[in-house]
Amino acid sequence: MGRIYLDNNATTPVRPEVAEALAGMLKGCYGNPSTLYCIGQEAHVEMEHARDVMAGILGCNREEVIFTSGGTESDNIAVLGVARANRKKGNHIITTKIEHHAVLNPCKALEKEGFSVTYLPVDKYGMVDPADVERSITSGTVLISIMHANNEVGTIQPIAEIGKMARAHKITFHTDAVQSFGKLSVNVNELGVDLLSASSHKIYGPKGVGLLYVRKGTKILPIMFGGHQERSLRPGTENVPGVVGFGKAAELMAAEGPAEEARLLKLRERLWEGIKANVPHVKLNGHPTMRLAGTLNVIFEYVEGESIILSLDEHGICAASGSACTSDALEPSHVLAAMGVPPEKSHGALRMSFGRENTEQDVDKVLEALPKVVEKLRSFSPIYKDFLKQQQTA
Amino acid sequence: MAYSEKVMDHFRNPRNVGEMKDPDGVGKVGNPVCGDIMELYIKVKDDTIVDAKFQTLGCGAAIATSSMVTEMVKGQKLEDALKISNSMVAEALGGLPSQKMHCSVLAEEALQSAISDYRNKKGIK
Numbered sequence: 470m471g472r473i474y475l476d477n478n479a480t481t482p483v484r485p486e487v488a489e490a491l492a493g494m495l496k497g498c499y500g501n502p503s504t505l506y507c508i509g510q511e512a513h514v515e516m517e518h519a520r521d522v523m524a525g526i527l528g529c530n531r532e533e534v535i536f537t538s539g540g541t542e543s544d545n546i547a548v549l550g551v552a553r554a555n556r557k558k559g560n561h562i563i564t565t566k567i568e569h570h571a572v573l574n575p576c577k578a579l580e581k582e583g584f585s586v587t588y589l590p591v592d593k594y595g596m597v598d599p600a601d602v603e604r605s606i607t608s609g610t611v612l613i614s615i616m617h618a619n620n621e622v623g624t625i626q627p628i629a630e631i632g633k634m635a636r637a638h639k640i641t642f643h644t645d646a647v648q649s650f651g652k653l654s655v656n657v658n659e660l661g662v663d664l665l666s667a668s669s670h671k672i673y674g675p676k677g678v679g680l681l682y683v684r685k686g687t688k689i690l691p692i693m694f695g696g697h698q699e700r701s702l703r704p705g706t707e708n709v710p711g712v713v714g715f716g717k718a719a720e721l722m723a724a725e726g727p728a729e730e731a732r733l734l735k736l737r738e739r740l741w742e743g744i745k746a747n748v749p750h751v752k753l754n755g756h757p758t759m760r761l762a763g764t765l766n767v768i769f770e771y772v773e774g775e776s777i778i779l780s781l782d783e784h785g786i787c788a789a790s791g792s793a794c795t796s797d798a799l800e801p802s803h804v805l806a807a808m809g810v811p812p813e814k815s816h817g818a819l820r821m822s823f824g825r826e827n828t829e830q831d832v833d834k835v836l837e838a839l840p841k842v843v844e845k846l847r848s849f850s851p852i853y854k855d856f857l858k859q860q861q862t863a
Numbered sequence: 864m865a866y867s868e869k870v871m872d873h874f875r876n877p878r879n880v881g882e883m884k885d886p887d888g889v890g891k892v893g894n895p896v897c898g899d900i901m902e903l904y905i906k907v908k909d910d911t912i913v914d915a916k917f918q919t920l921g922c923g924a925a926i927a928t929s930s931m932v933t934e935m936v937k938g939q940k941l942e943d944a945l946k947i948s949n950s951m952v953a954e955a956l957g958g959l960p961s962q963k964m965h966c967s968v969l970a971e972e973a974l975q976s977a978i979s980d981y982r983n984k985k986g987i988k
């Protein structure tokens with residue numbers, strides 16, 4: 470039974486060209502890029518090529534690209550680094566309720582350091598209202614951090630509009646573009662951002678490597694101290710093979726351009742139309758149009774997400790859930806909660822996220838398995854029984 | 864986190880699943896931690912549970928423990944059934960991941976609640 474991987478927002482399979490680039494580095498190019506002799510310089514050249522690729526995608530200078538250990542570290546450096554560097558100017562931060570924990574938890578840590586944080590609400594589609602951002606700005610606001618595209622529901626935020634506002638108020642603006650980098654346009658000047666986080670393993674690159682774009686002149690402090698690597702903002706010998714693999718992955722994404730996104734959109738809509746036609750009591754989460762092409766988040770009422778995932782796994786299908794039961798914290802998705810989805814509904818949320826290995830046949834196989842899975846689970850769901858009884862008496 | 868083969872077996876093929884016609888006792892409980900719901904139905908004859916069925920909305924562990932508890936109580940005297948604890952159910956399933964132990968509490972509580980429902984109906988204190 471072939472596996473159908475529908476969890477590409479969690480991570481992606483390393484593509485063959487990237488694996489090859491990685492292997493090449495691991496086998497032959499072990500030099501420390503900070504050294505001057507030939508093998509060090511070889512590593513340096515490879516790494517700087519990756520930096521140029523990133524600068525091209527971001528529309529920035531190569532010096533503004535900092536390689537990190539991944540999206541989480543990039544977010545932490547951005548949030549903690551900018552806040553702490555601007556403490557004299559003010560102690561207020563604006564972010565949203567739907568950020569990844571890599572942004573939310575540094576914000577919580579800053580609250581303990583005396584910062585005050587505004588967590589902006591979102592509408593039922595998971596969209597931030599730029600007017601809310603504007604209203605929240607105070608004379609003490611030192612950072613606005615708003616994600617580009619949400620990992621759970623895929624909603625794309627009006628970053629460019631917020632960017633103009635941030636610039637007008639001279640406030641540093643960070644966006645977590647981990648889910649959009651390589652997929653949507655992330656030109657930092659068009660977006661109007663001062664910092665941008667990206668991660669390699671979401672675009673078919675290796676895990677444990679990412680980048681932070683830092684606009685020249687941005688006041689920021691490191692969160693780790695050591696050598697002079699990455700302009701001392703991220704000291705430590707770089708993960709050179711990882712960076713090179715990330716660079717290769719980004720280069721390939723950029724070369725494919727919007728064609729792949731269009732293909733994913735078709736797959737996603739084929740799946741959603743099929744679900745709507747074959748499974749009653751379903752609801753779409755996320756914005757109808759302003760959404761990542763590969764992201765489909767659906768609530769199956771009267772069932773629980775983990776049990777859907779386990780059942781789909783029996784059919785060789787990998788997906789994710791927003792249910793409290795699947796999270797170690799046993800809390801329902803904070804993103805769905807912010808969108809106004811009550812806990813008993815988010816209990817049945819399933820996220821299916823497409824990637825380059827998915828095909829139409831995959832969608833059709835899912836459409837064969839999923840209705841049966843949901844029907845079986847509903848057949849012994851006490852609340853489905855109550856619902857059916859209510860319908861009979863009504 | 865991984866479930867034991869026994870948990871997966873009970874999840875895949877839950878025993879005694881469905882609603883019971885004219886049950887002698889019904890236990891309806893919800894899990895305050897994650898919001899899951901379980902209903903357990905029992906038939907009682909001569910102080911002995913002769914049949915048990917369940918309906919559960921919840922995770923793999925919740926469904927498997929529901930299934931297992933119905934197996935465990937069948938043929939048990941009420942007083943013995945009351946001694947069945949959540950850790951006994953979990954153990955019968957070959958153990959549960961630590962963050963899933965709370966799910967087995969649902970099964971224990973549903974059983975207790977079904978038995979007291981039966982006793983209340985009978986006017987037994």
Ligand SMILES: Cc1ncc(COP(=O)(O)O)c(C=O)c1O
Pocket residue numbers: 478479538539540541542544569571616618619620645647648668669670677678679
């Ligand atoms: C929006 C968002 N931000 C940050 C991260 C963290 O990235 P990484 O896994 O590279 O640390 C993720 C990945 O789960 C994400 O989806």
Ligand code: FES
Pocket residue numbers: 793794795799894897898899921922923924925963965966
């Ligand atoms: S019942 Fe919700 S986590 Fe098991």
